[in-house]
Amino acid sequence: MFLSVSSSARWSITLEVLLLFTSAIFAQSCSESSPCKPLQGGQRFKTPKQVISSGGRLQTSLLVDVTEFQVDWLNSLRRLYNNSFPSPTLRIKPGDVVSLNLINNLQEPDFSGAAINELRHPNTTNVHTHGLHISSKAPQDDVFLEIGPTQSYSYKYNIDDKQARGTYWYHPHFHGSSYFQVLGGMAGMIVVEDDPAEMSTDLDAVSCPNNCENDLQMVLQLFQYSTDEDGSFSVAQKDLHDYEGFRLNDVTVDKSSTTLEDWLEDPTNEIKYVLVNGLLQPTLVMQPGQVKRFRLLNAGGLYALAVHLVNTNDGSSCTVKEIALDGMYLDQPRDLGTGRSVLFAASRVDWLVKCPIPGTYELRSTFLPDDHLSMGEHPSFNGTLLTLVVNGSEVLNSAMPSTLPSRPSYASDLRDVTEKDIDSRFVVEVTPTDTIGREDFSESNIRYKARVNTIQEWHLVNTEYVTSHPIHMHVNHMQVISYNPYIGPYGVDDGGSNWKLFGQNGTGCTWQHQNYDKSVTITSPSDALNYLGHDEKQSSGGSGTIGYAQIGEHRDVILVPPLGNITVRFRTHKYTGPVVVHCHLQSDADQGMMMTTEIVDEGASVEASITSAGAYPSSCFRNDPVYQPGNDSPPSSSVTKSLHRSLAVPERLNNNLP
Incomplete structure (x- = not known):
């Protein structure tokens, strides 16, 4: 029997009254001059504002301005889109034309005193449509646009008619301020709606556009002032020389000399949370046996999340299935591999959720001791995200979908392609001090070129020996082909801007990098391997x-572990233009861990700046541009000629010899 409207309404009203009553009592004793911890949450779950395309078009504006945002008793001033935390969800369809007018209402001064690969320009912005298969040229997803204070820009996106239907998002991408602006709350979801004709009845029942009440969008955003790790909003304000009037240092706490900003930054006060649609630990209500679709987006810009549902009464658990990653449907619904889904910064996962037993559950992020084996020292969040109350009459005819729509042709399976099908290869090499490919970011320095409508094989490698990085590529998703032995060098820095590469025997490499200073003494640590x-x-x-x-997954964000080597493949389908590759720990990207590559027309030159100071990626004692996969012998001249093509892949020989 279904829950009647009247009893459902009574439950909703009772819950709402209880939440408001609890918040009101707590708020009476807490204020900015007399702060309390922990911050109180528990408001009723709400969906972000929706902006929906119609008739093949979506026309909207995003106003960037400073807005007051409140969590419990704490009010802060944040740069937001349309005065909204999170920003509105854009719901579109393949083939749509999206006209988006970005209006930057921020004002001067706009701190510009720092160098290009440092945090700067808090009031300059632009928009990146993260994950969409779209042109990177203006007026579309051009992340090099500079929209300064009081300026505006009219984007016009031609959504590909084969665009994969799924969960994406948008956020600022101006180099130097993207981290700060995303940390402040500038982020919104993009949903490319499904076609009911291409999906099962059961999946249609939990998906937009027909059944949006069962299709739940959850934008997970960091709300942190604690300085125990990177991620403190007030520290970022100081780093970017934000306007003093936007900070929280003009209120003293409990009639002392301690400012509210000081109190918030004190790690013992634990002001470090992840909000769900701008709410602290909100409460979501479902009926027993009801199936819902959860679209989970990690828009925090820093911490990884390991999300799972827990029955707080130690009773029966909910059934949870993953159905999509980074906007791409899986082959079929699957269980959570470790009982949790991992969301690195910018990642998305779509769940199907069904809880048969009434009770109280929690959506939590929980990392376990063994997780460091694959992640190294990676910023990670542990805590409760949302309370799920399962209550009311059982829903008897809500079935868990068993089949999923197919992926578009540009995201086909490339695991079994032949050697002759691979046009060219490249290495994206993560290196110390927020560099990539051994150099800091330069927009004009094209590190690699690939021809359009070809299959590319890239290696994502990480020379850092304790730190992992989530690497994002614009325009095209990457398919995970293999994890490989890492036989390349490792990098060690001096705590500043100097760093050195070592072979795995602990000897300094012959081939270093553009800014290598051999006069600086840097020693190899004993635990480097x-x-x-x-x-x-x-x-x-x-x-x-x-x-x-998992091998075969299509992703636009892939974590590269310390001393990791991952082979990925992708099609350079249709779109020519710059393709940005960067770490999505956005502070790392703003400080230089980003490179420009390019997709060029058929027959165009592929000459690019692959080397740094003459050194190919992954070189150490040898400096070979190419190798035959699986062949540990040096590449012959015939191989070099047959592969042409500015290739660079991890060297396979003698890396451990001085």
């Missing part, structure tokens, strides 16, 4: 650790 062996751990099922992707 502790994280070797990701290929073995991943192939054995991950050994209970959460950070590995």
